[in-house]
Every structure is written in structure tokens, then in C-alpha cells.
Amino acid sequence: MKKTYLIDLDGTMYRGTLLIEGAMHFVHELIKRKEEFYFLTNNAKRTKRQNVEHMERMGYCGIKEEHFFTSAMAAAIYARKHYEGRKAYYIGQDGLREALEDEGFTIDDTNADFVFVGLDTSGTYEKYSKALKLLLNGAKLIGTNDDRILAQPDGFSIGNGSVVAMFEYATQQKSPKIGKPHDTILEEALDFLHKKKEDVILIGDNLETDILLGVRNQVETIFVTTGVHQREDIDRLGIHPTHIVDDLQELL
Incomplete structure (x- = not known):
């Protein structure tokens, strides 16, 4: 059974407004192959439509609003359910x-x-x-x-x-922990997408958020060295991904 990719944005698909070209080729190939993917992001700034437009301006094609699950969505859903x-x-x-x-x-x-x-x-x-x-x-x-x-x-x-x-x-309040690497965002995303942990693979550039989320939840992970962390940070932080690539095109 093919797994569904849950892909980070900042540092994985782009850096700010700077395109990561290998990431774009990877996503376009997923679309071509009709493989399932979603963007799981801590970035709460943009609406789903704004996320699509941001990526289209950099050259991405075929991205849809339903491809995004953000920490803003997770926070709102969590608060509605629990308070x-x-x-x-x-x-x-x-x-x-x-x-x-x-x-x-x-x-x-x-x-x-x-x-x-x-x-x-x-x-x-x-x-x-x-x-x-x-x-x-x-x-x-x-x-x-x-x-x-x-x-x-x-x-x-x-x-x-x-x-x-x-x-x-x-x-002197404590906020509930919502975004990556905390379980809440994964639990709410899986519920929203009707998936189980064994159905997905997490992809990201940040060992302390993307990869740690997977490690904590026994979810397969792919670490890409295009953003916050590099290979030498793995042993320093003691956070070990399932797979490591320097360019997402390597996965193709």
C-alpha cells in the first residue's frame, strides 16, 4: 500500500519566497503519479487560498486548497473539541x-x-x-x-x-501544545484526513519539529537538508530520522 506524504513547507518546499527547485520537481512528480500528499505546516499565517497562491508564484502547479493542514486549523479544532x-x-x-x-x-x-x-x-x-x-x-x-x-x-x-x-x-498561563513536534497537530490532521499513523510519511527539514513528531509517534520520517538542520545536527540533537536526503528528487 502506498503511503500518504505529509510534507512541511518552510525550509522544505521553499525558504521564505525562495523556491527549492528539487522540492518542486518532487511535488510535480507526485501529482503526475497521482500519489497522495498534504502539506502539514506550523505556519499559521496564510489562508488555504493564500498558500496555493504563494506556491504558484514560485512556480508550483497543481496545488489545491485541500492540500493544506495548518497549525491554525489544528488549534481551532482542538479548542472547539476541548473547551x-x-x-x-x-x-x-x-x-x-x-x-x-x-x-x-x-x-x-x-x-x-x-x-x-x-x-x-x-x-x-x-x-x-x-x-x-x-x-x-x-x-x-x-x-x-x-x-x-x-x-x-x-x-x-x-x-x-x-x-x-x-x-x-x-x-503565568501555559498554552496547550498544538504544532509540530507535539502530538496534537498529527492527531487532528489524521482525524481530518481520515488516516492512521501507519498510512503516512512525514517529510521535513527541521529535526526538532518535523522529524521529532514522527519519532515520538512511530511514524516513518524523511529528513531533507534544505532548511533549518543539517546532517551533523542529527547526532548533536539525538533525533534520528528514518531516511535522509539532500534533495527531495532523490526520493524519485
Whole structure:
């Protein structure tokens, strides 16, 4: 039985706006062969349509909205399943708003039951302070993921996890762990896609998120050295993937 690929985006398919050419050839071949794949990403910024357009601008073809499962989707689904209340304030961008609205949440910046925190590249002190007030008044903190840093064409930028940690420190709350490498995103993705762990293979560039998620859940993994980590980091971190490639075309 052929397995379904769950593929990371940042550092695996592209770095920021810089295309990783071997990754594009790999995905195009999967489409040609009619092999099943989805993008499992901690990136909560974009809507599903924006994710398609972002990849199309780099040259990807055949990508559809249903190919994406994001940490924003996982966070909204998890909160709906596990907590009462449907009023939410959010730090984030269109992708997080879309995910919240899809799950029946109403956006409320005065009397919120939740403060969701996803990466917001236009985040301001004012936004953070408003979120803090809501959290101190009893709103529940929900971080979409705890990525420390993100791969960019010229290096790295601050990840959402660093922002979530700021709110945890300020409020003495703890966010549930949603995004990779935590089990929640995989459990919610498998439920959403009607798959089991043995049906999928995780592909990613980050040993501490993509690969560790697989290791923790006994899921087959493919580590590609195009993003955050390199081969020498495997022993340093003690996180061992099932397979290692320097270019996803090697899998073809």
C-alpha cells in the first residue's frame, strides 16, 4: 500500500519566497503519479487560498486548497473539541482568522474566551498589550505552534513559539501544545484526513519539529537538508530520522 506524504513547507518546499527547485520537481512528480500528499505546516499565517497562491508564484502547479493542514486549523479544532466558549481574539494573520471562523468562533476583542497566538509579521506592542489584558481577565491562551525560529532566504527570523513564550511568561498561563513536534497537530490532521499513523510519511527539514513528531509517534520520517538542520545536527540533537536526503528528487 502506498503511503500518504505529509510534507512541511518552510525550509522544505521553499525558504521564505525562495523556491527549492528539487522540492518542486518532487511535488510535480507526485501529482503526475497521482500519489497522495498534504502539506502539514506550523505556519499559521496564510489562508488555504493564500498558500496555493504563494506556491504558484514560485512556480508550483497543481496545488489545491485541500492540500493544506495548518497549525491554525489544528488549534481551532482542538479548542472547539476541548473547551467551552466560542469568542476569540487573535494575534495572527488571515490564516488564523479563517481557521477560527471555519470552526465556529466569533472574533471578539473585548470579552474573549480565548486568545489565539499565531505568527503575525506585523505584530505590535499595542496588539500584544491588548491580548495580555484579555488573558489577565481570564481568556485562555492557545498558541498555534512553538517554533523558535523560521528559515528565511538570508538566514532566520523569530518564530511564533518565541511570541507564545512571552505571553506564557507574562501571564503565568501555559498554552496547550498544538504544532509540530507535539502530538496534537498529527492527531487532528489524521482525524481530518481520515488516516492512521501507519498510512503516512512525514517529510521535513527541521529535526526538532518535523522529524521529532514522527519519532515520538512511530511514524516513518524523511529528513531533507534544505532548511533549518543539517546532517551533523542529527547526532548533536539525538533525533534520528528514518531516511535522509539532500534533495527531495532523490526520493524519485
